Amino acid sequence: MNVEDFNYYLPPSLIAQYPPSQRGRSRLMVLRRDQQSIEHRVFEEIPNLLTPGDLLVLNDTRVLPVRLIGKKESGGRVELLLIPSENGRKGEYEALMKGSKRLRPGAQIQFTEEFSAEIKEVKDGRARVTFLGSCDPMEMIKKIGHIPLPPYIKRKDEPMDKERYQTVYAEKDGSMAAPTAGLHFTPSLLQTLKRSGVQVTYLTLHIGIGTFSPVKVKNLEDHHMEAEWVEISKKTALEVQNTKQRGGRVIAVGTTTTRALESFANGTGGLRSGREMTTLFIYPPFRFRVIDGLITNFHLPKSTLLMLVSAFTGQAFLMRAYQEAIEKRYRFYSYGDAMLIL
Numbered sequence: 001m002n003v004e005d006f007n008y009y010l011p012p013s014l015i016a017q018y019p020p021s022q023r024g025r026s027r028l029m030v031l032r033r034d035q036q037s038i039e040h041r042v043f044e045e046i047p048n049l050l051t052p053g054d055l056l057v058l059n060d061t062r063v064l065p066v067r068l069i070g071k072k073e074s075g076g077r078v079e080l081l082l083i084p085s086e087n088g089r090k091g092e093y094e095a096l097m098k099g100s101k102r103l104r105p106g107a108q109i110q111f112t113e114e115f116s117a118e119i120k121e122v123k124d125g126r127a128r129v130t131f132l133g134s135c136d137p138m139e140m141i142k143k144i145g146h147i148p149l150p151p152y153i154k155r156k157d158e159p160m161d162k163e164r165y166q167t168v169y170a171e172k173d174g175s176m177a178a179p180t181a182g183l184h185f186t187p188s189l190l191q192t193l194k195r196s197g198v199q200v201t202y203l204t205l206h207i208g209i210g211t212f213s214p215v216k217v218k219n220l221e222d223h224h225m226e227a228e229w230v231e232i233s234k235k236t237a238l239e240v241q242n243t244k245q246r247g248g249r250v251i252a253v254g255t256t257t258t259r260a261l262e263s264f265a266n267g268t269g270g271l272r273s274g275r276e277m278t279t280l281f282i283y284p285p286f287r288f289r290v291i292d293g294l295i296t297n298f299h300l301p302k303s304t305l306l307m308l309v310s311a312f313t314g315q316a317f318l319m320r321a322y323q324e325a326i327e328k329r330y331r332f333y334s335y336g337d338a339m340l341i342l
Contacts, residue, residue: 001220001284006310007301008322015152016335019164024186027330027337031313031321038321040328043184043338046295052197053248054293055239059179059257060202062170065145065162070111072099078109080117080129081148082141083209084174092120092130096209108132115140138173148176150334152300165334174206174229180334181254181296199248201239204231205260205278215302220283225304227277230260234273240290241270249292249342255305258282258291258312265289283307284315294341298325298332313341 020026030039030049041049050056066082079098097103103119110116115135121128131137147161157165167182169190194200210226217223240261243250252258263278264271271290281304294312299305310318321339330337 003215003218003220003302005315006303006306008319010301010326010332014326014329014332014336016331016333016337017153017155019183019335023164023168024184024189026184029321029325029330029337029339031317031339031341033313033317033341036317038324041340044189046189046340047192047196047198049340049342050193050196050198050251051249053199053243053246054197054251055199055201055243055248056193056251056253057236057240057257057261058167058169058182058185058200058202058253059205059260060167060169060171061175061179061204061206061256062173063147063166063175063178064173065142065147066176067146067148067157068111068117068141068144069146070109070117072103073108073110078103080109080127082129082176083126084176084206092128095127095129096125097127103127111140111144115144150177152333153335169202171202172204172206172231174204176209177207178334179205179207179254179256181257181338183335184295184338185253199239199243201236203233203236203257203260205229205256207256210279213304215304215307220281220307223281223304225279225281227279228256228259229275230263230278231275232260232264232271232273237264237271237273244269250290251293251295252291253295255294255296255299255308258294258308261290262286262288281307282311284311286311288312292342294339296339296341297334297336298322298330298339300333309339309341 026043028041028043068080077099081096082093107119116132117129147157147165165178206229208228215223263280266272
């Protein structure tokens with residue numbers, strides 16, 4: 001397929017720059033694939049739209065404040081965007097750099113009097129850096145780092161972003177972006193779902209730079225996703241298997257959860273457990289082996305996330321839904337409104 005098949009025009013005014021005043025108060029578009037129908041609800045109605053026996057699967061990764069601002073030895077400003085790595089050595093990271101002109105291996109970047117980094121290698125627009133000093137690097141990153149808001153949010157990060165650009169169930173450090181479909185859930189909403197008979201379980205996919213890298217090729221078949229780290233427990237795998245066997249639906253919360261589940265599909269309708277990297281790129285036509293429903297946000301034109309959702313809904317139906325969302329002035333992208341696809 002051609003990348004241009006997934007293009008659309010979005011008025012900039014519809015790109016959400018802030019989250020809703022209260023978590024969970026977003027609008028919700030409901031797509032029913034069998035009827036090709038579109039409904040307009042609010043996210044708090046989710047318990048009325050799911051069925052007892054459904055299994056909701058969420059990604060419990062935690063966003064790290066991996067945007068660091070420091071100074072070169074010459075005094076100039078430099079910004080690092082760290083790429084978390086499950087396999088990286090302690091204190092050493094791959095990073096994207098801004099303000100890094102003429103920086104070479106051996107150069108140092110000062111963040112505080114007691115915390116600095118040394119550039120070890122520069123290659124293909126990325127740097128390998130090592131943190132110096134007696135401080136624990138991760139503790140310092142959490143202390144001085146900024147939340148890495150997506151570039152389409154045209155403002156500086158604010159204190160509230162440390163809470164709102166994080167799901168309420170985030171547990172395992174490792175992402176450079178939030179699994180944004182999960183931002184709509186509140187503790188009380190999750191409790192309501194459980195009381196209504198909907199089961200809830202978790203997996204982990206640490207979101208890296210690959211999820212947001214633009215597709216630069218013309219044909220989708222030529223695009224390759226960067227590896228992202230996934231962990232699925234035996235408990236979660238068993239819950240998915242049991243749900244399938246009793247005829248319940250597996251509802252993935254987000255494209256990251258979808259990629260994790262489909263990457264670990266065992267070929268017999270179930271799910272294997274374990275830890276490994278995934279490079280799975282989902283685009284039409286793709287045969288989904290695990291998920292029966294999807295909760296997601298509205299995604300950027302020509303993005304791999306939009307392609308994944310298109311594979312699940314059908315491209316024409318999704319593009320029609322997006323045009324209706326634009327007409328009805330839904331809020332788009334990370335801090336925007338949500339979509340439930342059944």
